[in-house]
Amino acid sequence: MDMQKMNLTQMAKALRAGEFSAVELTRHYLAQIEAQDEAINAYITVTSDQALAQAAQVDRALMSGQDLPPLAGIPLALKDNICTEGILTTAASKMLSNFVPPYSAYVWLKLQEQMGVLLGKTNLDELALGTTTESSLFGPTKNPLDLTRIPGGSSGGSAAAVAAGTAAYALGTDTGGSVRLPAAHCGLVGMRPTYGLVSKRGVIPLASSMDMVGPLTRSLADNALVLNAIAGHDAQDATSADRAIPDFSAGLNKGVNGLRIGLTLDHLESKVTADFKAAVLKAAADLETAGAKIVELAPRQLESAFPTYYLLSSAEVSSGLGRLDGIHYGYRSSDYEDLEDIYYNSRSEGFGPEVKRRIMLGNFVLSADYYEAFYVKAQKVRTFIKNEFDKMLEQVDLILLPTTTDVTPKLGAKKSKEDTRNVNFFSVLAPLTGLPALSVPTDSRVENLPVSVQLIGPAFSEALLYQAGAAIMGGAGEETAQ
């Protein structure tokens, strides 16, 4: 069987059956990167030597007959805002263009326990601020499904690598949609787990109160497998949830009979193109056919979700990025005479325009004169939205929403403010509420590109999300959209 077409479970089996070795599998992916990545630009750094060494280690372990973890020997990619000890980690920013962290993110430690093979670090919008992967220091990533289009962002490099088959799976980070949006644009499964389910230690923060790491995979089963590996309590992350981790793939073949799925028709009416609305309704119909009950929901006042997200995340960005100041590590301007110059010139030269915009807005929101009017008010709205979701999730088990609202934009296309607002309206709901959200491709296509929907569930309902996702994608989680 073609390695390229295999899912993670099949790869694990094949490795154990000796159909191919981990080194062979790794060479296959390195060759794919060699062949395709010049056109796609998914990778910032490719770690060939380390990957082959890790793979050789797996082969030795396999040969000695050891019982290995499920993801052993399977090549993966990490978004370049996930710190990897001894390996350049840039967050696609000039500010960190020379940063080699002396520590690894928790998720990479977990995948190393799995004996995962790291192929390299993938492209993103500078410091994960964006939804197109065009604002990277290393240039835009292209969508493997159509090289003239964006892959979505900010985890565009991770999504493109998986979609192009230059990685078996990848991790991204999602603060306002950055796993789910590229997953949708590239026809992948993307999970944003419940806030606290996965440790964010060692992930370069955008907005700590909303940042989450999530897997990008071709199938639901793959996604659950990776989530199984990276979820868990981290005593060194204060926001990490201390609870038992279930098998997230346990529900994949259970079906959706009797499940109540909520739909917010108002939002579909006002914020989504006709084609995309039709795709959501088709997904709802598929769920209904499979035995779920569709319930119409009419939430109050969610309109301020995006401005609320924008204010709060900007506030956290402005504070969190203060440490990139040219003093202790990272980029320092060569043009300075005093301390003030170091700060001013390093940050002026080191940050791109979107980052600067967000820092300025964040500083404004937190300033003494506007703190109450903006920051405090936004926190109140956030609580309101959270309560509203809690109420809806008393009426239904899951809520079905679009992931994206229109066909994947062309590279370099100017997006209207309204488009931005509409897309982000749906993607920021999960981060604001801390609830888990899963984006899955449907069988609808627009301009020959897949259309995805997302499901939001109660806290720690990831297994249920995969279960319902399977009804949308068909089968028991093994299917892929491509």
Add this chain to the structure above:
Amino acid sequence: MTKYEAVIGLEVHVELMTERKITCYCKNEFGAEPNVNTCPICLGMPGALPMLNRQVLEFAIKAGLACHCEIAPYAQMERKNYFYPDLPKAYQITQGQHPLCIGGYLDIETRAGKKRVRLNRIHIEEDAGKLIHLEGEGTLVDLNRAGVPLIEIVTEPDLSSPEEVDAFLRKIRAMVQYTGVSDGRMDRGSMRCDVNLSIRPAGTEELGTRTEMKNLNSFNFVTKALEHEYQRQVEILESGGVIEQETRRFDSATGTSSSLRSKEDATDYRYFPDPDLVPILVSPEEVAAIRATIPRLPDVRIEEYVERWELPEYDANLLTNDIRIADFFEAAAVHTNYPKIAANLIIADLLPGLAEEGDVPLAPEQLSVLSDLLGTEEINSNTGRKVFKAMISSQDPIDPLAYVEEHQLKQINDPEILAGYVEEALAASAKAVKDYRRGKEAALRSIIGQVMRATSGRANPILTEEMIKDKIAALPEPE
């Protein structure tokens, strides 16, 4: 001329002696090689996450309870954002709207009497690193101190003189030492003080414009700075000027001060709750468990000393400022019939020279025996102080009884023996006797002095004085 009174409020920073720093796992120690105790968290590297050290909470709650604070059931760490090379994250983790300890007070004792100073709050925060400026070579950063836990004790503006401030700082130091949360040493920077001072016509209520002086790091320095600033403000008002709200720097070497920054230049620190750190929830059970570990505090001891040993409150206060002294005094006091004498010896000769750290340089039993010797008039007070000083400075422990015997220091209480010395002194002091009889009381001192010299200071001074007076009275009337 109007009389002005000072209105003073303090912010006292105290470093907590926890084993580890406030949000990372680095050692919290004084005097290590630069940058040895650092890690990605306290170096502020991207993605490194803070975890609040529970021991910091415990220590801060201890200090709060000792200062009669209420422990907040809900507290939160906030970020105070500003750029400086000693602050690698570009924000300080501190507390703003939800401090750990609320309200509270400390009673202080000055010569003017007792006073209650109200606290506004005690909150926890992290210290910054240290910049080391090298002549001609630029500036180096040592981040060992970055992330060392601090408590900041904020008073209400209840203080009105340098003497009160001094007493208050000593009381704070006593509290942190008693509870064991800090060594409270200003010379090492483990206790530092910001003062706010304004003045107003005595007896009026309205507050004047205040100025702030930051990071004063010795008791002396605080007093001098306050005296200077009070005088400066009085002079401005007297000459019809207006006091600017500003931060000033006091230079102890020249005794002058200068403006550091005005209110307009004040940084906007953009405080907001730290999203990396979850709210701090302390249960009443936890507070009770911490309360149970606090030793008897100065106020309780002062009351005991006054009642049980009849010490003046002021003296009791002096003895309890330092837990080493208080414990030493108590151990000595229970084994002597003369605890007051023991107290006086400590205050006069042990306290002034006592080092900031280390043990008291003698055993309490030695002081008990010495106090008994004094109380039973076996030795006189001059001899007592001499022996006490010898005991303090000697490397080997001195047994006061043996020492008195060996050096023949026992007081001469026998009138028959004293009579000879008195005769001799009177015979050699014809002029003094004459002066005394003419009403010059001081002349008597010189005659007593002669007896003392002749007996190497061993004569019972009271008995000697009585005998001299009697002898003179018995002399025939002069012509």
